[in-house]
Amino acid sequence: MSETRRPRSRRRRPLRAAVGLLVLMAVAGYFVVQRASNGGGAPYCTAAVAAAAGAGSDGARQSYEMTTEQAANAATIAAVGIAKGLPDRAVTIALATAMQESSLRNIDHGDRDSLGLFQQRPSQGWGTPEQIMDPVYSAGIFYDHLVDVPGYSRLPLTVAAQKVQRSGYPQAYAKHEPDATVLTAAFGEGGTLSCSGPAPAPGDPRTVRAEVARAFGEGALAGEPGGEAGADGASVLLARGEGPGAVRRGRAMAHWAVARAQELGIARVSYEGQGWIGGQARGQWRPGAAGGGTGTAGAAEAPGNEIRLLVAR
Structure with missing residues (x-):
């Protein structure tokens, strides 16, 4: 390329960048409008709770957004805990555990033979693969193991979850506690769940x-x-x-x-x-x-x- 053409190419770069930014903003705006109007965006759910109801230890989280698949699995986990008469703390521990283990998705794979919402292993006595892939069963057996932990409701969430899961990364559960607290309130008292x-x-x-x-x-x-x-x-x-x-x-x-x-x-x-x-x-x-x-x-x-x-x- 000759020396006389190089400056012209450089002058075009800002214009191309500006056009690209405008296109990106237009596309983003389209999806925002579609989502807000229920017109054609993917369904999604939002759990929300007032800050005073306890949106986490730092009070910074007041809502949590998820897919309808994640919301359905979170609802099942909460339902099983509430049906068993367990306190909110148990539900929060279970939800935070599933958020870490599977992102609230009922997946059919994992480390070694781990399966399902809680990545439970058939070889470790958690049940058959078919049982573990049933969210009602997997949530129920998680709670059964949790209530066997002495004083679980007074333990830090990471400690209580680890005593059930025996994970190689026990501290990873902690980051999900604020969102799990919001979900617990949404399915119990003090919060709400909406699905668009x-x-x-x-x-x-x-x-x-x-x-x-x-x-x-x-x-x-x-x-x-x-x-x-x-x-x-x-x-x-x-x-x-x-x-x-x-x-x-x-x-x-x-x-x-x-x-x-x-x-x-x-x-x-x-x-x-x-x-x-x-x-x-x-x-x-x-x-x-x-x-x-x-x-x-x-x-x-x-x-x-x-x-x-x-x-x-």
Whole structure:
């Protein structure tokens, strides 16, 4: 290249950089708009908690965003702990452990023969591969081992998790504690979970009831086994029960339903005067019934001690 052409090439570089930056900003803006409007972005979920409710030891984390797959697995882990009557600390330890071991994904591979959410090993007596790949089972056996640790609720999270997992990197659990605390509050008391995305595809109310029973026990079911049929779908009733822990249990079931809505075809959730509708309001909970006053099955607000789900048809 001649000497006279080199300066011209150099003068073009800032212009090319500016054009490239504008294109990048335009693409990013497009995806932001699509995501905010539920128009075509991938579904996602956000757990949020007020700082006063305890968003972690440093108070810096107030929300945690994840895919619907991660939210569904987190919901199962929380549900199993709450169904067992365990305290929030146990749920936080379990969630932080799964966040480190699998990023809340039910993976079928790992170090040596490790599998699943908690990377449990069949060769070490955690169960068969099929059992370990079942999130309800893997969460349940994690909790069973955790409660055998003396004073686990008073131990640092890394210590409690390590006594169960026996990991080669025990300190790695610590960085997940703030986010795990937010998730615990979202599925229990003090927080909320919202899931954005398109309206769920049709589901089967019997499958929904079976999954609820697996996570929370048969006592969580109410109403007819096949649901109450209506124009928009089948209304499935869940009962939070009475006595201590009923409010926590009810909130957990309602948010579990939102987390698994895409997978199970749950179009609406109604509980304690709040409603969630898939594909609307950017996935946020809103005051009032989840049916929007259409008069169809599942549109009415759930009774005070029940959670009403509308399964799309």
